[in-house]
Amino acid sequence: MSKLLERLDRIAKGAAPAMGFGPQGNREPVPTLALLAWLTGTNQRRNSTVAKAGLDAIVLPGAPAGTTGTAQQLKSPEGAVWGVAVVETGQESLQAYKEQGCDFLVFGIEGTRVDALEEGPCARILRIPADLPESQLRGLEDLPVDIVILCKPAPEGPLSLAHLLAISNVRSATGRYLLLEWDAELTARELEQLRDMGVDGLVITAEESQSQTIKTLRQRIDALPRRKPRGEQRSVPLLPRVGGLESARPRRHEEEEEEDDDGWDEP
Incomplete structure (x- = not known):
């Protein structure tokens, strides 16, 4: 299974409360948001620096033709969980990335072949624009993908209600994990609102000028309070659809709900 998917599953479930009266400080803290970096080049030194910035994963640029040189660069950040923003979705190209240890593949809607999206150890991530037509938005839930990346919505500038509306529109359309592209710092309040x-x-x-931004976001995410219990949050229903196929990938909170049911028997 993809390490990124495992990480997102763990974040969604949160840190399980300790049982009994044993020590409470031995459990690894679980953040409530994942943090990834999208590298814009193949600078090996910068890639290694970014990989050590406390990221959950990094996205690296793919090559339109041939993957050997690019794959060697992608492999360089030792110990990092990494994936590729693929341009060519032929089986040979994708297999070359997988053999180098690629954990996930990022692709767009146009030009992506269905036979390249088989379920396997690599997570399938669909990157979509914020202005995706409603006719396509309603079909997101039926696509064979595990994660959705939403490009930063307009307008430019700090997080605003216009951004939240665009994000909510996509969130309501799919039960897959949702990642948001962003290019600036976010305050603790903004991070909590997005979460x-x-x-x-x-x-x-992950440009040179963004190194401090990444470190700051890591610190603020780690300091966020735990999610409120589900009963204290408003649910986000999916858009109603008629018929349709269910993806093989479970929705983002199914595992958590199943765990909540364990151990409770009807009287």
Whole structure:
């Protein structure tokens, strides 16, 4: 299974409360948002620096033809969980990335072949624009993908209600994990708002000028309070659809709900 998917599953479930009267401080803290970086080049030194910035994963640029050189660059950040923003979705190209240890594949709607999206150890991530037509938005739930990345909505500038409306529109359309592309710092209040409305993680453009932004976001995410219990949050229903096929990938909170049911028997 993809390490990124495992990480998102764990974030969604949160830290399980300790049982009994044993020590409470031995459990690894679980953040409430994932943090990824999208690298814009193949600078090996910068890639290694970014990989050590406390990220959950990094996205690296793919090559339109041939993957050997690019794959070697992608492999360089030792110990990092990484994936590729693929341009060519032929089986040979994708297999080359997988053999190098690629954990997930990022692709767009146009030009992506269905036979390239078989379920396997690599997570399938669909990247969509914020202005996706409603006719396509309603079909997101039926696509064979595990995660959705939403490009930063307009307008430019700090997080606003216009951004939240665009994000909510996509969140309501799919039960897959939702990652948001962003290119600037976010305050603790803004991070908490995004998390509570259903964003599962951030993808930050990893340019030289963004190094401090990534470190700051990591610190603020780690300091966020735990999610409120589900009963205290408003649910986000999916858009109603007629018929349709269910993807093989479970929705983002199914595992958590199943765990909540364990151990409770009807009287």
